[in-house]
Amino acid sequence: MAVKILLIDDDRGDRAQLARQLGKSTLAAELTHATSVAAAITSMEAERPDCVLLDYQIPGIEELEGLDSLRALDKFLPIVLVTGYGDELLAARAINAGADDYIPKHELTPQTIEHAVNNAIEKASLRRSLAEHQHELESFAYMLSHDLRAPLNHIQTFSDMITEALEEKHYDDLADYAGFMSKAAANVNRLVRLLTDFLSHDTQQITLEALDLNLLVSDVKDIILLENPNAALTVETLPTVTSNDQLLRQLFQNVLGNAVKYNRGETPTISVSCISTGQQHEICVQDNGIGMSADELKDIFKPFVRLHGDGEFPGSGLGLAICAKNAARLGGNIRAESEAGVGSRFYINLPVA
Structure with missing residues (x-):
């Protein structure tokens, strides 16, 4: 399946050069272009690319402002910054601002483009995976504090009631209290079993x-x-x-x-x-x-x-x-x-x- 690449560059010559180099790579790519970040965002609302190649100097925006605009649209979008400068400080700033990789224009070759695109896609995939795991951990913490707390509170409550009934020698309701405790304990056991199933699925060895x-x-x-x-x-x-x-x-x-x-x-x-x-x-x-x-x-x-x-x-x-x-x-x-x-x-x- 072709990798959909969106090139954002207002210079026709630079676009042609990158297209030629990309065509010589082993990457199966489908290249489209936009001459501004605004036009790119409009295009992306209709169809999201697999990777964006963004020229550092786009008229009408300040330095790395284009990265912010693209990240606001899709925080997991793979972005490679392409620039006429070979400044390592600029590269570090670009990465910190949200770029996944960086290519100076004088280093554009089929190999560097292919490496940067693949690297950006892999990094974006890792970011998405980490975000999903973070969400799962937050949900897990909420479940521990909410769903498990209720049956544990019930166990504590009926345990106290049993203790009080024994002290006062009121035995008539003991069976009911014990039944409520057993039901609450079963709910805890069910939740723990489900959590174990859910958390072990990614590492569980399976046979077909x-x-x-x-x-x-x-x-x-x-x-x-x-x-x-x-x-x-x-x-x-x-x-x-x-x-x-x-x-x-x-x-x-x-x-x-x-x-x-x-x-x-x-x-x-x-x-x-x-x-x-x-x-x-x-x-x-x-x-x-x-x-x-x-x-x-x-x-x-x-x-x-x-x-x-x-x-x-x-x-x-x-x-x-x-x-x-x-x-x-x-x-x-x-x-x-x-x-x-x-x-x-x-x-x-x-x-x-």
Whole structure:
């Protein structure tokens, strides 16, 4: 796939020189250009490039001001500064201002351009990954202080009540207090287990084998119908895939379980179908549940995202995040479409063996 490069330079000769050098490189590139940062931003709003090559001296802006404008639009955009100066101090200032790499124009060769573009894309990818991990850590800290605190407080409260009842020899309510403590402890255990699953997915070693999805989904269906006998769950013929049983089973358990859980109707109705192409199997899980708005839909695969309170729909906010991790580990992906009050469709894409 071609790397989309946007060159921002007002000098026609410099643009031609860079295009010639880029054409001689081994980089498969699709080059477009803009003569100003403003024009580049307008272009980027329609289609985001994979990398930007920015001339240091663009008329109408002060020195590194163009970097600030581009970073304001996309803080993860790979940017290479191209300049007629070979000043190392300027290079350091450019990097500090947000450039991912730096090329003096007198050093423009197929090799230096290719190296700078690849380096910028890799750095931007690392920045994005670090930002995502930082967000996960912040969400994790919030979960520890919020979701775990409530059941632990319940355990403490009922422990104190049991102690007080024993001291006063009031034994009638001890069984109830112990039951509440047991339920709170089970909630803590569930959250810890989910966290362990979520945090271990990136490093967990997996083995792949031929799996008949008809059998796997049938097993999951039986468990769900046992717990939810009013649900109606139909499954069309599914393919055999090369995958991991544990990760794939957990993925379908979470998606099908949510389809039943987030439903206010008397008969939750779920269908599972598949469309196969030469490249992938797309399994669709459709339900008639409560659905989601467009704003709610965009964040559902992020960890610790909860759209509803525990009162009506208890949960951890990790189920779909685990689904996304599982699908990625298996070489596929998961996406969703939904309409509030109508229902949702989850598409699980798996590679063809």
